[in-house]
Amino acid sequence: MRPARPLGFVLVAVAATAIALVLAPRARAGVDHRSAAQVDVGQIYLADCAICHGSDGKGTNRAPSLVGVGRASLDYYLTTGRMPITNPAVELANPRTPISRHKPYYSPPTIIALEDHILALTGGGGLDIPIVDPHADRAPGGDLFRLQCAACHAWAADGGALLHIEAPSLHDATPTQIAEAVRVGPGQMPGFGTAAIDDHQLSQIVNYVTYLRHPQDRGGDPLWHLGPFSEGAIAWICGLALLIVTIRWIGEKT
Numbered sequence: 001m002r003p004a005r006p007l008g009f010v011l012v013a014v015a016a017t018a019i020a021l022v023l024a025p026r027a028r029a030g031v032d033h034r035s036a037a038q039v040d041v042g043q044i045y046l047a048d049c050a051i052c053h054g055s056d057g058k059g060t061n062r063a064p065s066l067v068g069v070g071r072a073s074l075d076y077y078l079t080t081g082r083m084p085i086t087n088p089a090v091e092l093a094n095p096r097t098p099i100s101r102h103k104p105y106y107s108p109p110t111i112i113a114l115e116d117h118i119l120a121l122t123g124g125g126g127l128d129i130p131i132v133d134p135h136a137d138r139a140p141g142g143d144l145f146r147l148q149c150a151a152c153h154a155w156a157a158d159g160g161a162l163l164h165i166e167a168p169s170l171h172d173a174t175p176t177q178i179a180e181a182v183r184v185g186p187g188q189m190p191g192f193g194t195a196a197i198d199d200h201q202l203s204q205i206v207n208y209v210t211y212l213r214h215p216q217d218r219g220g221d222p223l224w225h226l227g228p229f230s231e232g233a234i235a236w237i238c239g240l241a242l243l244i245v246t247i248r249w250i251g252e253k254t
């Protein structure tokens, strides 16, 4: 059987490419990996934000003023990749549809530097980033979640179009982003002050929301929650194993 060997080589080449893809550093389009020292955040503000929020941050007819907007809101919008809006025709088409979450456009140090720049530009003030206690009891958080959040985000935090507002799933938000959203009330979501939800209750809610992602885990195999990269790698390894079996099977037939 002449063609078997070349086919085997092709499969090996495919496998080698697959390994290279898994091991290669993954460049993410549009994501800035420079350190804060290397970028001029004033320039970023003018290039990416000023067209809508104004060069002085006081807003335009396209976007609200950032004066008095605290670090909590800036951080929520920048770390969830909601800002800058790069596709207003889509993102702002329907006021009922919230601006969607994206990969952040800037690295974490650039985000902090950009927040500093905007706060200096607008005179500062507003809410600071809330601090979450990872040890707060999540059971009372569940009661608060069902009372205050489930009407919009659904019982399992999967999101949905309830109460005539489309609310996103909460499964991608970090603990800090959850706390920021509760205090800030982004877009159509109401903000909750300390009178409605005190700082301890906020931590309880955050811990309940992150628990909702894997409520079925009762000491189960944690392998499957290693994150998208590891899970992708595992998929590749399974694919490679299949290729190797196929190559050996072809080899045995020659």
Ligand code: HEC
Binding pocket: 045, 048, 049, 050, 051, 052, 053, 062, 063, 064, 065, 066, 069, 073, 074, 077, 078, 083, 084, 085, 086, 088, 092, 099, 118, 186, 187, 188
């Ligand atoms: C295409 C226009 C556009 C661009 C560009 C843009 N924004 Fe916005 N931004 C908006 C709109 C519209 C809103 C109101 C969104 C809402 O209410 O859901 C908003 C809201 C915000 C808010 C929330 C304000 C509040 O009241 O809490 C922050 C913070 C923000 N933007 C920061 C930024 C930053 C920082 C940049 C640049 C990196 C940026 N935006 C770029 C249109 C824009």
Ligand code: HEC
Binding pocket: 080, 082, 098, 099, 101, 145, 148, 149, 150, 151, 152, 153, 163, 165, 166, 167, 168, 169, 170, 172, 173, 177, 178, 179, 181, 182, 186, 187, 188, 189, 190, 192, 205, 209
């Ligand atoms: C009236 C409906 C409503 C209620 C009540 C509500 N939310 Fe929201 N929530 C929204 C909407 C709409 C958004 C999208 C906001 C935007 O435009 O960025 C949102 C966004 C969020 C996000 C950001 C998710 C992401 O994309 O990463 C989090 C986290 C969140 N809400 C948590 C909560 C929690 C916790 C509560 C209860 C304390 C709550 N929400 C109550 C409507 C609601």
